[in-house]
Amino acid sequence: MLPDIAAHAPTLQAWRRDLHAHPETAFEEVRTSAFVAETLASFGVTVHRGLGGTGLVGVIEGTAPGPTIGLRADMDALPMDEETGADYRSTAPGRFHGCGHDGHTVMLLGAARHLAANPPRRGKVHLIFQPAEEVGLGAQRMIEDGLFERFPCSEVYALHTIPLYAEGTAAVRPGPTLAGIAAFEIRIDGVGGHGAAPHTTIDPLQVAARLATEISSIVGRHVDPLAPAVISLGRLSAGTAPNIIPASAELSGTIRTYDPAVEALILKKLDAICQGFALMSGCTVACTQKASCLPCVNDPRAAAAAAAAAGEVLGIGHVHTDMKPLPFSDDFALMLDQWPGAYIFLGQPGAMCHHPTFDFDDRLLPVGASILARIATRQTMEGASA
Known part of the structure; x- marks a missing residue:
């Protein structure tokens, strides 16, 4: 010293x-x-x-x-x-x-x-x-x-x-030396209702749950194994009571890579998955990038x-x-x-x-x-x- x-x-x-x-x-x-x-x-x-x-x-x-x-x-x-x-x-x-x-x-x-x-x-x-x-x-x-x-x-x-x-x-x-990061948020809008009559709703919570597991496959199936990348969800928010199907749900997470091109690929696939779930479920699914860093x-x-x-x-x-x-x-x-x-x-x-x-x-x-x-x-x- x-x-x-x-x-x-x-x-x-x-x-x-x-x-x-x-x-x-x-x-x-x-x-x-x-x-x-x-x-x-x-x-x-x-x-x-x-x-x-x-x-x-x-x-x-x-x-x-x-x-x-x-x-x-x-x-x-x-x-x-x-x-x-x-x-x-x-x-x-x-x-x-x-x-x-x-x-x-x-x-x-x-x-x-x-x-x-x-x-x-x-x-x-x-x-x-x-x-x-x-x-x-x-x-x-x-x-x-x-x-x-x-x-x-x-x-x-x-x-x-x-x-x-x-x-x-x-x-x-x-x-x-340190990874770049992209923070994202996914909002899912459907139609809420009584838990005893799910057929009268368009359930965003089901979409959120499936998205939470499907998102993890992006790196494993679309990114070169020699290109380090990780995608993690840190928040899933929906609902107010056990017998109410909510009208909306939200997820948020981060993507970390050492290559901006890999980050762009992951974001593109993430958006495609969201649109696929929107078509399948009838919900509106919007993915927005909240922040990013090189x-x-x-x-x-x-x-x-x-x-x-x-x-x-x-x-x-x-x-x-x-x-x-x-x-x-x-x-x-x-x-x-x-x-x-x-x-x-x-x-x-x-x-x-x-x-x-x-x-x-x-x-x-x-x-x-x-x-x-x-x-x-x-x-x-x-x-x-x-």
């Missing part, structure tokens, strides 16, 4: 636990954004607010022209209850930092403190604090608000802790640079560069689609992300901050990959 960052570990922990106790979900990160802006300003960092709503960018200028390195952290919490029992647990019912974004935000603040005191000799650093990663809309909103027209980058990097890797290790790979694809040279920076902090033998792509998704992919860069994982113990007992390991705060700072320093000194 960088000595000055390690020396401030207690402060980083206090910041993280404060954010953890006051979680804010997508596009509601008002308190979090204000805290970040005030903290950056206290370091002497120039702050630009209001990108994508609650997003902001801090700018650290070097002393000579050179590459611009973007470092991104996500700020939003999840709409779920916490079960950690921690003294600093969420004070907001139904909101919880169950994915570690409180830690990511503080790691970037820790890196910012170091970089503000030790600005790059060449180029500059853009500190990107993004809202609404969990709903896959924050990066797009910031980009639509002119993020990269106002703050262009030579490279962009993001770091995420995850319990899939051992504490004290990091992982980064070239090429596809896969995260790491630039090979940027991935190597990230691995080298992580190796300087953890020891090169503790950095995995042969990791397999993971089926999770992150809208940082939209930033990687515009600039070369890399998405890095830092291992931590404990429950998996999005579990009600997940808690960020505060010992990682100075580690992650040091890795981000080393990436910025190395890449401004040595030149960006593109």
